[in-house]
Amino acid sequence: MRNWFSLFSHRAFVPAVAIAGAVLVSIAGVWGALYEDQLYQAQKLKEMTTQAEILAASVTAALAFDDKATAQQYTNALRANPELEVAVVYDGQGKILAQFVRPGARLPPANPALSEGRFRHNHIEIAVPVAERGQLLGKVYLSGSMDSLQRRLLKYGIIALIAAMAALFLGALGAAQFSLSKANRQLAEQARDLAKANATLQNEMHERSRIEDALRQSQVERTLFGRRGNTALCLEKSAGLVGAAHLCRTPASPQAN
């Protein structure tokens, strides 16, 4: 696991990982946009179905008793929805009892077949039955507009673009994090080296202190016993030479003499 992490955290892989991440997030963004579009269409279909069923439930009596004025009143109430372009109430024989058609909208079909919802271009159409307690009385047809494909693509394209930008930002952030980690590692190594050197220096200082103690001891001995020779010389030499204590402990050495 650590090896895989090390592999992917290698400097050479960081841009590739960032680009791969950006591509993955972009794909996820496109998938999300398509999913959103599906949700949008389903929502529109649900709205249209609900409105058709409300109108169908309202005009049952008007259809049963051929009351065009009442059916027209209920149909006109749907004008409040600006997305609705056509609303038609058909009687049991398929004749139009009431309708409204917005200017510029397509004319309603003659006796359309019942449909749970159909998407055509940027329109949605639905035809639901009108029935009261099991007695089929007629049908209601609605047609409404949806956002154009270009507008939907633009809307969802912006989402995908934001996702891609977020992916690139994350990649750049990862690269920066990698560089920072590397600098931190170097600093840590330098700190370890410094600590090691410091320890060596401490040891040397300790050794020097010990030699100085030994030399002082030798000087005391010389003073007490009047001896001169290699010890005094050793003291003089060792004053600037750390680690030469062993020379001072060999009074019979010819070099010291």
Add this chain to the structure above:
Amino acid sequence: MNSANPATNRLLAGLRFAVVALLLMAAAQARADGSLEYAVKATYLYKFAPFVEWPAAAFASADSPITICVSGNDPFGALLDRATADQRVDGRSIAVHHIASATADSGCHILFIGDSVSQALDAVRGQPVLTVTDDAPGSHGIINFVIRDGKVRFEIDSDAAAQNHLVISSKLLNLGYRPGQAN
């Protein structure tokens, strides 16, 4: 005088024929209008059913038919039988009975009263029966057919419906004709 002018005689004979023909056509038209009116009323009779709720005790079983009775004078003839053939309301078929006079136990759910309106109304008062009268002056049923602007309309007496333990849908009440209402 009668044989004074053969041409005049032929003209008079032609006029007589034309007058007779016109009278026959008018009579036929009137009969056709009446037939159309009662065809519409016959259709309305069974179409009231989906908009009326009877108490459960009004039916022997869940699939018992809805019974439409015509008491006394029957203006529908075979129209009502034809209109209700193969019709179902809430899973129930529709049966048509032609009876001489209505009684409390005649088993009707919808009663069209052709004559003797007051007696028929008294007979089924408090029973779950939707009474229908045809432009009856004075007392009339829960639903009373009227002709307004050449169309068959109906008035609805919701108080009388409540007395007979019936609930009439607001959808049907909205369609009911109210005196003074603009068409």
